[in-house]
Amino acid sequence: MKKENKNIMKNIKILTIILLIVLVSMIGFFGIYKQNKNQMSNIVKDYSYAMDLNGARTLKLVLNSENSDEEKTEENYQKAKTIIEKRLKKLGVEEYKIALNSENGEMIIQMPENTSTDSIVSNLTTVGKFEIIDSETNEVLLDNNSIQSSSVLYNTTKSGTSVYLEIAFNKEGKSKLEEVSKTYVKSKNTTTSENNTSTENTTTEDTNSSEETNTTTSTEKKITMKIDDKEIMSTYFEEPITTGKIQLSVGSASTDTSTLNGYIQQAQNVATELDCGKLPVKYDLEKNQYILSNISKQDLTYIAIAIAVIAVIAIIILTIKYKSNGLLTGIAYIGFTALYLLLIRYTNVTISLESIFAIAIVLILNYIFTTILLANIKKTKEENTENVMNKSISETYKKFFNRIIPICIIVVTFCFVKWIPMSSFGMTAFWGIVMILIYNIVVTNSLMRIKNQ
Secondary structure: OHHHHHHHHHHHHHHHHHHHHHHHHHHHHHOOEEEOOOOEEEOOOOOEEOHHHHOEEEEEEEEOOOOOOOOOOHHHHHHHHHHHHHHHHHOOOOOOEEEEOOOOOOEEEEEOOOOOHHHHHHOOOOOOOEEEEEOOOOOEEEEHHHEEEEEEEEEEEOOEEEEEEEEEEOHHHHHHHHHHHHHOEOEEEEEEEEEEEOOEOOOOEOOOEEEEEEEEEEEOOOEEEEEOOEEEEEEOEOOOOOOOEEEEEEEEEEOOHHHHHHHHHHHHHHHHHHHHOOOOOOEEEEEEEEEOOOOOHHHHHHHHHHHHHHHHHHHHHHHHHHHHHHHHHHHHHHHHHHHHHHHHHHOOOEEOHHHHHHHHHHHHHHHHHHHHHHHHHHHHHHOOOOOHHHHHHHHHHHHHHHHOHHHHHHHHHHHOOOOHHHHHHHHHHHHHHHHHHHHHHHHHHHHHHHHHO
16 A cells, blocks of 8 residues: 555656646747737747847948038048947947948948837937037037046936936046036126215205115026037036036936836937947938848748757657656656747847757757766666665766866857857857756656656
8 A cells, every 4th residue: 555655646746747847848839828909919028039030120321411521531430330339239239230331431230120229220320419518609618528428317206207317527527517517607696776865955954865775686607518419408507516427307207117218218329329429420321121031930940840850759769768767858858948948038048040059959968968867777777776866866967067068168158259149159058058957957857766766
C-alpha cells in the first residue's frame, strides 16, 4: 500500500509539472487572446524586430534653399550628420543607418518603424537654434554656445503633475545668465510731487497750504526666449539667478496621462535639440516612406516550422534511447522553448537574423545539456551509486558549463557592442544561457528527481 501510494503521488507530481509546461507552451507559442472592440487581440507582448526583418522608415533629407553658399560645405554636412546621429541616440533609436552625400549634403536615413517614429522624424529637420534676446533691441544675450545640458523634470501636487524643461548653462553661460537676470528684472520706481498754494487779501491772510503726493509705477525690462526663431516666452526675472539653471514650464498641471505624455514628449524633443547642438545647415524632408523587408513573415514562419520539426525529431530520438526519462526531458524541452520565447519578448530583445541564429544555438545547447544529464543518470544507475540524481545533476552542470565557458565570454562581449546585429545576438544568447541554468534546475531536474526517486 505504501509503495502504491508513493507511486500515485509521484505520478500526480509529474502530471502537475507536465500540465504547467503545457500551459506555458500554449502561452509562449500561441499567446493569450482577449476580446477588444469586437475583435480578438493577443495580450502577450509582441516581439521587437530589427530592420532586416520588419522593414524600415526611409527618409531623404535635402538642403533648404535658404542656406547660403558659405554654409554649403562638406564640413557642415559631416557636422550635421553627427548631430542627427546624436539626436537619434538620445531619442532611443538603437538601430539606424545614415548615408551622406558629401557633395550636395543629402542624407538617406533608415530607422525601425514603431509608434514613436513620427515624433522622432519631426526632430531631425529642426535646426535647434536657441536664443535669449532683448525684447526691445533684439540683442542676443544667450545662445546655444552657453548651454551645457538640458533635462525634463516633474513636480506633483494636489492639482496634478507639472512638467518642466530645465536648461543648465556652462561656466561662461552661468556668468552671463546671472548678469542678464540682474538687468532684466522687474523694478519699481517711486515719484514724489509737491504742490504749494498761497492766497493773500488786503484785510486777511491765509496760511500757506501744501499738498504732497506719492505715486509708484512699475517698469519691466523683458527678455524673449526663442527656439528656431519661434518665440517660446517673453518675460522678466523676479530675482537674479546664481545657480546657472532656468526652468521652463511645459503646459499646465494635469492628472490626465495622455496629456502629461504629450507635455513630456514636447519637453524631451526640445531637450534633445538643445543637448545635441544646432544644425549648421537647414534641411527639408523630401521623402518619408516605409519600405518592407526582403524577408516576409511567411519566410519567418517557414524557419519556425523547420526548427520545430528538427526539435520534434530530436525529442523522438531521446525517447527511443532513454525511454520514459527521455520522454519527460523532451516535454521539459518544449516548455523551455516556450518560456525562452516569452523571456525574449519581455526583455525587449531586438529580433534580427543574427538573433534567430542565436535562438537556434541556445536550443542546441539546451539539447546537449539534456543528453548529458540523461547519460549521467543512466551511467550512475548502472554503477549502483547512492544519491544517483544529486551526483548526476552535479556532474552534468560541471561538464556542460566547463565546455561553454568560451561561448559565455563571447556572448557577454557581444552584449556590450553598439552594433545591433551583434548586440541582438549577444542579448538573445545571454538570456538563453541564463534560462538553461535556471529552468533545468527548477523543471527538468525536478522531473528527473521525482521520476527516479
